[in-house]
Amino acid sequence: MEVPDLKSVVEAQWGFCPTDIRLLTGGMNSVTWQVQHQDRRYVAKLVPHALGAALGSGLIAASVVDVAGIPAGAAHQTLLGKSAV
Numbered sequence: 001m002e003v004p005d006l007k008s009v010v011e012a013q014w015g016f017c018p019t020d021i022r023l024l025t026g027g028m029n030s031v032t033w034q035v036q037h038q039d040r041r042y043v044a045k046l047v048p049h050a051l052g053a054a055l056g057s058g059l060i061a062a063s064v065v066d067v068a069g070i071p072a073g074a075a076h077q078t079l080l081g082k083s084a085v
Helices: 002-016 051-065
Strands: 020-024 032-036 040-046
Touching: 002 032, 002 040
Parallel strands: none
Antiparallel strands: 020 032, 032 040
16 A cells, blocks of 8 residues: 555545654564654554454454553544444
């Protein structure tokens, strides 16, 4: 996925226009970007379809830990309430 495509996905799914998108290197099973919007930073991650369930499980775990008071990078819900698209 190219940065212009990611920008369009973020705008359509999360409803904001990123001010900066930077590729993060070092991932083993994904392509990952840092997405900046105003004073907030987000992480966008693209995984192969076969790893989608594992990504979903990780998002659930992060949410549970985050609710318990430990910042774990819980997903920012889409406009439709999804954790991932």
